[in-house]
Amino acid sequence: MAGASVSPTPLLKDELDIVIPTIRNLDFLEMWRPFFQQYHLIIVQDGDPSKVIKVPEGFDYELYNRNDINRILGPKASCISFKDSACRCFGYMVSKKKYIYTIDDDCFVAKNPSGEEINALEQHIKNLLSPSTPFFYNTLYDPYREGADFVRGYPFSLREGVPTAVSHGLWLNIPDYDAPTQLVKPRERNTRYVDAVLTIPKGTLFPMCGMNLAFNRELIGPAMYFGLMGDGQPIGRYDDMWAGWCIKVICDHLGLGVKTGLPYIWHSKASNPFVNLKKEYKGIYWQEELIPFFQSATLPKDCTTVQECYIELSKQVKAKLGKVDDYFLKLADAMVTWIEAWDELNLSGGDSAKLANGVGKLAI
Amino acid sequence: MAQVSIQDSEIDIVIGAVQSDLTSFMEEWRPIFSRYHLIIVKDPDLKEELKVAGGFNVNVYTKSDIDRVVGSSSSTVLFSGYSCRYFGYLMSRKKYIISVDDDCSLAKDNKGNMIDIVAQHVSNLTTPATPFFFNTLFDPYRKGADFVRGYPFSLRNGVACALSCGLWLNLADYDAPTQALKPGHRNYRYVDAVLTVPTRMMMPVSGINIGFDRELVGPALLPALRLAAEGKFRWETVEDIWCGMCVKVVCDHMGIGVKSGLPYVWREERGDAVESLKKEWEGVKLMEEVVPFFQSLRLSKAAVSAEQCVVEMAAAVKERLGPVDPVFARAADAMVNWIKLWKVAGSQTAVA
Numbered sequence: 001m002a003g004a005s006v007s008p009t010p011l012l013k014d015e016l017d018i019v020i021p022t023i024r025n026l027d028f029l030e031m032w033r034p035f036f037q038q039y040h041l042i043i044v045q046d047g048d049p050s051k052v053i054k055v056p057e058g059f060d061y062e063l064y065n066r067n068d069i070n071r072i073l074g075p076k077a078s079c080i081s082f083k084d085s086a087c088r089c090f091g092y093m094v095s096k097k098k099y100i101y102t103i104d105d106d107c108f109v110a111k112n113p114s115g116e117e118i119n120a121l122e123q124h125i126k127n128l129l130s131p132s133t134p135f136f137y138n139t140l141y142d143p144y145r146e147g148a149d150f151v152r153g154y155p156f157s158l159r160e161g162v163p164t165a166v167s168h169g170l171w172l173n174i175p176d177y178d179a180p181t182q183l184v185k186p187r188e189r190n191t192r193y194v195d196a197v198l199t200i201p202k203g204t205l206f207p208m209c210g211m212n213l214a215f216n217r218e219l220i221g222p223a224m225y226f227g228l229m230g231d232g233q234p235i236g237r238y239d240d241m242w243a244g245w246c247i248k249v250i251c252d253h254l255g256l257g258v259k260t261g262l263p264y265i266w267h268s269k270a271s272n273p274f275v276n277l278k279k280e281y282k283g284i285y286w287q288e289e290l291i292p293f294f295q296s297a298t299l300p301k302d303c304t305t306v307q308e309c310y311i312e313l314s315k316q317v318k319a320k321l322g323k324v325d326d327y328f329l330k331l332a333d334a335m336v337t338w339i340e341a342w343d344e345l346n347l348s349g350g351d352s353a354k355l356a357n358g359v360g361k362l363a364i
Numbered sequence: 365m366a367q368v369s370i371q372d373s374e375i376d377i378v379i380g381a382v383q384s385d386l387t388s389f390m391e392e393w394r395p396i397f398s399r400y401h402l403i404i405v406k407d408p409d410l411k412e413e414l415k416v417a418g419g420f421n422v423n424v425y426t427k428s429d430i431d432r433v434v435g436s437s438s439s440t441v442l443f444s445g446y447s448c449r450y451f452g453y454l455m456s457r458k459k460y461i462i463s464v465d466d467d468c469s470l471a472k473d474n475k476g477n478m479i480d481i482v483a484q485h486v487s488n489l490t491t492p493a494t495p496f497f498f499n500t501l502f503d504p505y506r507k508g509a510d511f512v513r514g515y516p517f518s519l520r521n522g523v524a525c526a527l528s529c530g531l532w533l534n535l536a537d538y539d540a541p542t543q544a545l546k547p548g549h550r551n552y553r554y555v556d557a558v559l560t561v562p563t564r565m566m567m568p569v570s571g572i573n574i575g576f577d578r579e580l581v582g583p584a585l586l587p588a589l590r591l592a593a594e595g596k597f598r599w600e601t602v603e604d605i606w607c608g609m610c611v612k613v614v615c616d617h618m619g620i621g622v623k624s625g626l627p628y629v630w631r632e633e634r635g636d637a638v639e640s641l642k643k644e645w646e647g648v649k650l651m652e653e654v655v656p657f658f659q660s661l662r663l664s665k666a667a668v669s670a671e672q673c674v675v676e677m678a679a680a681v682k683e684r685l686g687p688v689d690p691v692f693a694r695a696a697d698a699m700v701n702w703i704k705l706w707k708v709a710g711s712q713t714a715v716a
Contacts, residue, residue, distance in 0.1 A: 113474065135659075136565075136566055136567065136568075136655060136659075137561050137565050137566065137567035137568075137624070138567075138568075139529060139531065139537075139567060139568065139569075139570065139624050140531065140536060140551070141555060147551070147552070147553055148551070148553065149536075149538055149542050149546070149549070150538075150539075150542065151536065151537050151538060151539075151568050151570065152537050152538055152539040152542075152568060152570065152598065152599070152602075152605065153539070153568025153569075153570075153602060153605035153608075153651060154539075154568055154651070155651045155652050155654075155655045156648065156651075156652070157652055158655070168500065170500065170501070175501060175509075175510070175512065176500075176512050176513050177510060177511075177512060177513055178511075178512075178513040178514070178515075181510055181511065181513075185510065188508065188510065189508075190501065190508070190509070191508060192506075192508055192509065192556055192557075193556065194502060194555060194556050194557040195553055195554070195555050195556070196555045196557060200498055201498075201561075201562050201564075201565035202565075203562070203564055203565070204497070204498050204562035204563075204565065205497055205498065206497070206498035206499075206500055207497075207498075207499075207500060207512050207513060207514025207515055208514075209500070209512070209513070209514075237513065238514070240514075241513070241514040244514070260498075260500050280513075284517060287514070287516050288516055288517070288518055291497065291516045291519075
């Protein structure tokens with residue numbers, strides 16, 4: 001049965017890194033200070049590396065710009081996007097922690113219907129530390145939440161659940177719409193607070209947004225590659241989508257869970273829909289091919305690690321999506337490069353923190 | 365999204381009377397129900413006289429009606445207890461049926477407004493479902509929501525929604541062991557969402573608060589799995605869970621949708637979970653066989669209508685579950701009988 005305990009959520013402050021891609025400044029961190037200050041930040045600076053990104057006082061962080069990425073990865077740096085927030089996945093790779101929380105720099109603390117500020121990180125931790133239930137739908141949503149449980153008819157043999165690999169949060173105010181929808185509904189704001197977390201069923205794909213996302217790096221990290229976007233690439237704003245389809249296929253194969261719903265953050269900036277349309281344009285009709293590909297993708301039984309699954313997926317991308325566009329041949333190669341780089345940095349035990357450009361210590 | 369406007373005359377409210385005095389129940393629901401036609405079916409096992417409130421447009425069916433239509437007494441067993449409502453589904457000639465248990469009352473939403481469950485179920489049933497890809501902002505057809513970035517455009521038309529599963533505040537629909545373990549546990553969380561349950565994902569459909577499109581899936585809402593010691597509390601039944609899985613398989617096969625979430629009803633305190641648990645735990649055990657069976661069930665291309673789907677399902681139940689427990693063999697027979705009944709008594713289209 002689902003636990004009814006109300007023990008406090010562990011902070012996990014030495015087990016979790018917060019990864020933030022930025023090109024401008026990190027002023028938004030001031031609002032998050034009460035919730036983030038105890039955690040280590042990994043800042044991935046996109047764009048011009050000569051620009052100095054000012055990090056608010058009192059945060060413990062390491063910062064990487066493009067020069068650092070090139071220096072650390074050498075030729076393998078080609079798999080990390082430039083001039084796109086997809087570069088954030090470099091932060092996942094260099095982290096040494098078990099959990100990652102990633103957030104965009106235009107996302108602020110939201111309030112729940114009672115007017116209280118939402119500690120998004122705490123909710124993500126709750127989501128990740130409690131099991132998922134991908135095999136049978138629970139009509140009362142997450143049965144492990146306080147105040148909920150499994151409903152009548154839910155088989156007891158499925159009530160232990162499976163480990164949760166990903167916690168996908170949502171956004172109040174500016175919703176994560178694509179460019180065509182933004183153009184048609186420029187004024188629409190998401191004001192509906194849905195008080196639920198739920199497991200996305202096995203076999204079902206979803207659009208994973210990277211704005212407010214947490215995951216268990218040990219369980220699924222190597223599959224969280226955000227693809228080739230931005231400068232020199234034919235597509236943008238599909239980085240998190242691509243990662244989301246890959247991780248869902250792999251989680252389904254490995255018996256891991258993906259949750260979506262709470263927590264909400266407040267998304268303040270609506271990006272320019274015309275700029276977005278140019279970036280997304282190819283993606284909008286490519287995804288008609290991508291979705292059937294991912295929906296029917298199967299992985300062989302002997303793929304038992306995330307890396308093995310991911311390499312196998314890259315082969316299938318090459319074989320089946322190469323004919324959609326040459327971009328996918330490049331992407332398949334980049335997927336392999338990513339895994340090679342991941343294993344180099346993570347399996348060899350190298351201390352990449354020493355390689356960071358900027359490292360800030362908590363000033364106490 | 366533009367919504368189809370539905371006439372009140374296309375809707376039937378079907379109530380299975382498991383208790384004999386429905387007057388306070390009907391008074392409670394008068395503000396919502398009085399504009400619609402009601403079908404009330406009295407549990408044929410109930411000895412007391414049925415009491416209903418006045419001022420409704422209602423047809424009441426009792427044991428004698430069931431006997432007349434169904435014929436043999438063995439078929440009357442089909443409609444005993446909570447299953448009496450299925451007789452109402454059989455008799456209805458409307459497109460949409462809304463059905464709630466007789467121990468439910470009006471709930472309020474998170475703004476303190478009375479919830480019109482009929483309007484919400486009808487809204488769920490008349491806006492498309494999206495079973496092939498999950499929308500993270502839940503029902504994209506609700507006001508103030510839409511499909512999110514990354515949702516394939518070719519899937520944005522959606523498909524027809526055949527079943528709408530509502531939820532319950534106060535006494536949630538937990539099984540007896542769960543409620544017995546946490547006797548004070550009540551559901552006060554109002555989740556402001558409707559979502560489509562993805563294709564091939566099975567779920568426990570609670571019969572306490574549902575709406576469905578009778579034209580699309582009527583024959584698949586059937587009384588079949590009757591526990592040996594089935595009783596008069598939901599903790600002592602699994603008939604609706606079985607029925608819901610049948611409907612989900614049919615919907616998945618036909619490429620139509622099932623939604624879950626709003627509306628909420630307020631479920632009254634009734635019965636004792638510990639007593640029910642002492643009496644009946646067979647249902648909990650049976651689910652271990654039932655769920656894997658439905659998860660792996662695939663129907664042939666030849667099954668095009670809901671009736672054909674049910675007939676195929678019944679054969680599969682008999683073959684694969686029959687040997688496991690006689691209750692399943694009886695369920696398979698009940699499904700076959702139901703379709704025969706439906707053809708005779710349920711399938712004529714009514715004159716509006």
